[in-house]
Amino acid sequence: MPGKVTLIATAAMGLESIVSKEVKALGYEDVEVENGRVIFQADVSAIPRTNLWLRTADRVKLLVGRFKATSFDQLFEETKALPWETFIEEDGEFPVVGKSVKSKLYSVPDCQAIVKKAIVERLKKKHGVASWLKETGSFYRVEVAIHKDEALLTIDTSGSGLHKRGYRVGQGEAPLKETMAAALVQITNWHPDKPFVDPFCGSGTIAIEAALIGQNIAPGFNREFASEGWGFIPQKAWDDAFQEAEDAADYDQPLDITGSDLDPKMIEIARKNAMEAGLGELVSWKQMQMNDLKPKQDGGYIVSNPPYGERIGDREEVEQMYRDLGMIMRDYPSWSVYILTSHEGFEKLYGQSATKKRKLFNGYIKTDYYQYFGKKKKQTAKGF
The missing domain is CATH 3.40.50.150 (Vaccinia Virus protein VP39)
Known part of the structure; x- marks a missing residue:
């Protein structure tokens, strides 16, 4: 199990300072605010707690790596060097989605394919799998986001966006998130x-x-999250987070x-x-x-x-x-x-x-x- 992890709470433009305030109110001090996201270091138990409690964040993502990538070879090698096995189990299902803005590597399908291949090679080696990975287990949505030649590789811990609280059975023409x-x-x-x-x-x-x-x-009290089935997060962390929400x-x-x-x-x-x-x-x-x-x-x-x-x-x-x-x-x-x-x-x-x-x-x-x-x-x- 990893000790500290780096998490990213994504935010709509203009709401970063509010999300940052919420993160700090949960007791996480090491907080950095960037455009559209709030980055912070925390214990693994922060994954259940932030998903349950953040009212204004869009998603909570787990940061696996951040590096410069100006060639496909560089993207492959840097991705392969990251500790994917710490988070993704041997049978984990991990589709890769992507986006690229103002970068030399502008072909998103190519970037996705390269990242997928690099993770597969890393996991096969670390989990000791000779042929192929089954991908029949828990779901891990990997994202490669390249901006000005800097690649950010994350796994989405939320599943559906955090605005989906689970209570909206009907809505009007232009619903407010x-x-x-x-x-x-x-x-x-x-x-x-x-x-x-x-x-x-x-x-x-x-x-x-x-x-x-x-x-x-807690706004997330009535829904489920993608990371509830992840092996590296102890079930006790989820139980404690839900109990904390009930008590609060x-x-x-x-x-x-x-x-x-x-x-x-x-x-x-x-x-x-x-x-x-x-x-x-x-x-x-x-x-x-x-x-x-x-x-x-x-x-x-x-x-x-x-x-x-x-x-x-x-x-x-x-x-x-x-x-x-x-x-x-x-x-x-x-x-x-x-x-x-x-x-x-x-x-x-x-x-x-x-x-x-x-x-x-x-x-x-x-x-x-x-x-x-x-x-x-x-x-x-x-x-x-």
Whole structure:
């Protein structure tokens, strides 16, 4: 069994610092942030823990090697020199996928074939296999990623992307990834004792992720991972990680979370998704117009990913919706409002400049996350 391993938590552009914060919160200190990824050293037990707990990372990959590769011979020899037998068992199934950007070795199929051949030779020699490898055992997805002639060889520990929490039984036309929804909540300073509203909830992802965060429920608790069958990770590491997640969950934490939408079909989907996530009736779902939004408490939070108005016929309607939201929230100055949209005129339509803005990519759409911090009520001095 290997001692320390190097892991890479991949991240959507703009979310690297949030993923890094999550990794550190799990107790891993040796953390390095690069574009689209967070690299850290850890014990093997970090594979179960990070897969279970990281809310905003796309995947957790095991780094096997990193080297310069400007020729196919170099790629073959450097790959063959890596300790693949430490991770992949004799009967392990290991397809190789690849990508290449701005590199001399630009033919991805050739790179994949060479890496596969090099790993096969290494494993045959180390496992003492004379003929061929069966590949009938556990699944190890190897990736060769070459960028500016530097090859990065990894094994994917997650399987399905980490955004697939296992609760989404239905979705709308343009669903927000669960990882992005969790990031939108984490960027705010919302606490579970405060009201939380998504007035354009769609299939409910933001409200569901807020509920998971509010009760400290591990996002990966309801799914399986590719690395659960790997021989070099002791079963005890998985058992301990799941037990830790169970012990950490605060199911008694009361929540005031509401998701509303104009479309009754979306509300029904959101309700089913919440039930699948094990949240039961914790989130209130309401079919209503945004104009009927009338918060009854102070100091709440609106976090939403409303329609962007990118389709020509929708633009006027969406712009009016932004105006209406701005008008409504003027009557609730203690509320904080966080809106993700690609509409560059949002602040003007809303009628107020954002306290802060953050550039994020919702899939391939360049968006801004407009943040309006609520005003704290002044404490009145008590008489003598």
